[in-house]
Amino acid sequence: MVFRHLLGFSGVDLRRITFSWVSAAEGAKWADIVNSTSETIKKLGPYDSYHAVAGLKEKEAEYVGN
Amino acid sequence: MLEIKQKARELLESGKAQVVIGYGKGPNNTTRAIFVRKPEDADKLVLDDTCVQNLALYIYKHEVRHFGKEAVVATLPVLRSLLQLASENQVKDNEIIAIAITPDNKVVELDSFAAIEEHVRLFNTGLTEDEKDLLKKINAMGLEERWAFWNKEFSKCIKCYACRQSCPMCYCPRCAAEVNQPQWIPVAAHQHGNIEWHIMRAMHLAGRCINCGDCARACPVDIPLNLLTYNLIEELNNEFKYTAGLSASQTYVLSTWKLEDKETFIR
Ligand code: SF4
Ligand code: SF4
Numbered sequence: 001m002v003f004r005h006l007l008g009f010s011g012v013d014l015r016r017i018t019f020s021w022v023s024a025a026e027g028a029k030w031a032d033i034v035n036s037t038s039e040t041i042k043k044l045g046p047y048d049s050y051h052a053v054a055g056l057k058e059k060e061a062e063y064v065g066n
Numbered sequence: 067m068l069e070i071k072q073k074a075r076e077l078l079e080s081g082k083a084q085v086v087i088g089y090g091k092g093p094n095n096t097t098r099a100i101f102v103r104k105p106e107d108a109d110k111l112v113l114d115d116t117c118v119q120n121l122a123l124y125i126y127k128h129e130v131r132h133f134g135k136e137a138v139v140a141t142l143p144v145l146r147s148l149l150q151l152a153s154e155n156q157v158k159d160n161e162i163i164a165i166a167i168t169p170d171n172k173v174v175e176l177d178s179f180a181a182i183e184e185h186v187r188l189f190n191t192g193l194t195e196d197e198k199d200l201l202k203k204i205n206a207m208g209l210e211e212r213w214a215f216w217n218k219e220f221s222k223c224i225k226c227y228a229c230r231q232s233c234p235m236c237y238c239p240r241c242a243a244e245v246n247q248p249q250w251i252p253v254a255a256h257q258h259g260n261i262e263w264h265i266m267r268a269m270h271l272a273g274r275c276i277n278c279g280d281c282a283r284a285c286p287v288d289i290p291l292n293l294l295t296y297n298l299i300e301e302l303n304n305e306f307k308y309t310a311g312l313s314a315s316q317t318y319v320l321s322t323w324k325l326e327d328k329e330t331f332i333r
Contacts, residue, residue, distance in 0.1 A: 001305065001328070002272050002298060002320060009204065009297045010265060011213030049213050053257045 069173040075108040084134025089117040120278040122147030122234040140164035143278035146311030147234040179314035222287040225255040232284035268294035273319040276311035
């Protein structure tokens with residue numbers, strides 16, 4: 001809850017993050033959550049504002065050669 | 067102020083303390099922490115509006131512990147830090163003498179956590195109205211705007227870690243930011259790594275930050291990074307009725323489960 005709040009306050013899109021508690025015996029619940037989460041995210045489209053920033057990390061990797 | 071000097075001299079003369087951590091004047095009329103070890107040096111102590119640094123930072127450093135029994139000139143943030151550190155088993159009861167000021171300007175000597183707890187209750191420990199307004203402003207921003215706001219702020223960060231060094235609650239001998247096997251946080255001060263650093267720092271201080279503001283004051287590029295943890299103070303207050311640094315015996319909010327905890331965010 002606290003971490004979610006922190007992400008929200010920092011401007012991260014919370015619609016793209018799902019927190020859940022699924023027991024190993026709850027296969028159906030798990031499938032359900034994965035399906036509905038990926039559906040929501042598909043509807044929202046690519047997370048451009050984050051990709052713009054994440055790209056920098058790849059550039060760094062190129063630069064330091066790993 | 068005179069009484070602070072007297073109290074410090076008394077403590078040093080009687081041998082009740084071997085070092086008094088307090089504020090003194092540095093070059094160019096700056097205020098800085100000083101460590102008084104001789105009674106005759108007690109005159110160097112000052113206490114005025116410029117004395118904002120959280121001196122609790124020094125109490126557990128072994129260079130200072132090495133001097134012997136410590137006394138510290140304790141403003142409200144220092145006292146709250148002491149209680150928070152106590153609840154995290156970083157200081158023991160009766161180990162440190164706090165020289166504090168009552169709301170009616172009297173100097174008191176607090177030598178137990180119980181006395182500090184009682185003293186802290188005399189003060190308002192919440193965020194100031196200005197701080198609350200800033201939080202409201204950020205919370206009222208739209209998603210894109212808030213992301214842009216923090217990205218702009220974080221992009222200034224040069225990863226000097228002054229914010230971490232200035233925080234009394236950041237006492238880990240090896241910070242996760244410096245662990246390189248595996249490397250959790252990218253070292254370079256690029257945007258991706260900066261976001262990770264700030265979120266990690268704030269999360270590690272969630273429920274531990276006592277709103278002294280030293281991290282933001284230490285930041286050479288003026289990132290209002292204290293707002294990240296202040297926002298969590300409000301959140302923990304609202305959701306769990308929890309405030310850090312009010313009691314030496316309270317258990318850490320994020321590692322305690324209570325029946326009445328809300329789980330509204332979990333599906
Ligand atoms: S996070 Fe900042 S405001 Fe909070 S206790 Fe640490 S230095 Fe003080
Ligand atoms: S003090 Fe400021 S610049 Fe230095 S690491 Fe912290 S936020 Fe970044």
